[in-house]
Amino acid sequence: MPVESNLPDVVDILGVGYGPSNLGLAIALQEHNAAVPARERLTSVFVERQSEFKWHTGMLLPGATMQISFLKDLATQRNTRSEFTFLNYLEQRGRLTHFINLQTFFPSRIEFHDYLSWAADKVRADVHYGTSATAVAWNGRHFEVTTRSAAGSRTLRARNIVLAGGLTPKLPDDVDATDRVFHNHRVLDRLDALPSVNQERFVVVGAGQSAAEVMAHLHQRYPSAEVHGVMSKYGYSPADDSPYANRVFDPEAVDDFYSASPQLRDELMAYHRSTNYSAVDLPLIEDLYEREYTERVTGRRRLFVHGASGLSSLTESGDAVEVTIFHRPTASESRMRCDAVVFATGFRPLDLHGILGSLAEECRFAADGTPEVERDYRLRTDPSVSGGIYLQGGTEHSHGLTSSLLSNIAVRSGELVFSLAAHTRLADNPPLTAVLTH
Structure with a gap:
């Protein structure tokens, strides 16, 4: 008050x-x-x-x-x-x-x-x-x-x-936010303000919790649309929320970290990055995978996870965003038109x-x-x-x-x-x- x-x-x-x-x-x-x-x-x-x-x-x-x-x-x-x-x-x-x-x-x-x-x-x-x-x-x-x-x-x-x-939301250096290209932190507002949904296709870039949540939301909100996840990993990695790993968030851990040498701090961060960064709750991973597998069974694919991949081009044109998904191991490319690209790429x-x-x-x-x-x-x-x-x-x-x-x-x-x-x-x-x- x-x-x-x-x-x-x-x-x-x-x-x-x-x-x-x-x-x-x-x-x-x-x-x-x-x-x-x-x-x-x-x-x-x-x-x-x-x-x-x-x-x-x-x-x-x-x-x-x-x-x-x-x-x-x-x-x-x-x-x-x-x-x-x-x-x-x-x-x-x-x-x-x-x-x-x-x-x-x-x-x-x-x-x-x-x-x-x-x-x-x-x-x-x-x-x-x-x-x-x-x-x-x-x-x-x-x-x-x-x-x-x-x-x-x-x-x-x-x-x-x-x-x-x-x-501050972080976008790739060569990407500018528009009505159809935006960061995930305001995804609900941005989706409500979309000029139109004509392509019935969305692309989500990122491999963390927010990216997975946006994938699940888009897949449910637009029941006729394809949803494509693009990430440098092969897929979503589970967050480590086990009891001992969670000690890194204890108040006492702040004292430990502050008193540690710079080298030890780097080691501790590397050990425990999976508790927070580019990691997803396991039930959400399993839910997304089950959705994708069920679609494989029925033959009606809407959910796609492009692992070991990235966007090699992005161009907004009229009522669509044209993207090229680059598969790093094979150097193959997939081009598609979509209604929006959501970047779940972290913060500064x-x-x-x-x-x-x-x-x-x-x-x-x-x-x-x-x-x-x-x-x-x-x-x-x-x-x-x-x-x-x-x-x-x-x-x-x-x-x-x-x-x-x-x-x-x-x-x-x-x-x-x-x-x-x-x-x-x-x-x-x-x-x-x-x-x-x-």
């Missing part, structure tokens, strides 16, 4: 972006403030470019389920007594007993989105929706963040900023240089371009920048696989609040040596 903005001239925390990560932070801040004396409470404001809280609404496909337990919600692993847990959401919605009868740890994606929206309405956070952060500067004492909204431009000042700008992390501008020159980056980050997710900066720049996402290289996932939001939010409170107290009460030097 957004509160009426009555901010001091300088807030303790300015959050850029208001998806699940900064929503979790807002909840942790509210619970922190309720537990400490008034003088120790932290002030905050968030800016979000969307007009309301939304989380990947273009991928809320019917039947799609979460890939993490409902217990990895916004609060439970940090505070089991929180009023913002998924279980309390179910009780408030009158569905607790019905959910128990489902006998599952994995709610539908539609339901989890409703939970997130419920939490966003419930928490008392000052959120400026429809507002983008266009520039960030350090004035020697505070951050000055220039924002833009329908009402015009405004400058907000904060002692610390928390960047949670989310992920937040562009720190883009959002920080010249302030990025005061931040430390490794030789490979990745930011240097402290264990508390604080970006390493030149000593002249005494305020904290915290990252929610974009820290996979330093903190492991949970960086851009929901798995660790509750625990990470608590760690951020602890660090923000400590640094804010230090700024308000500098050491005696620091006082004597000024």
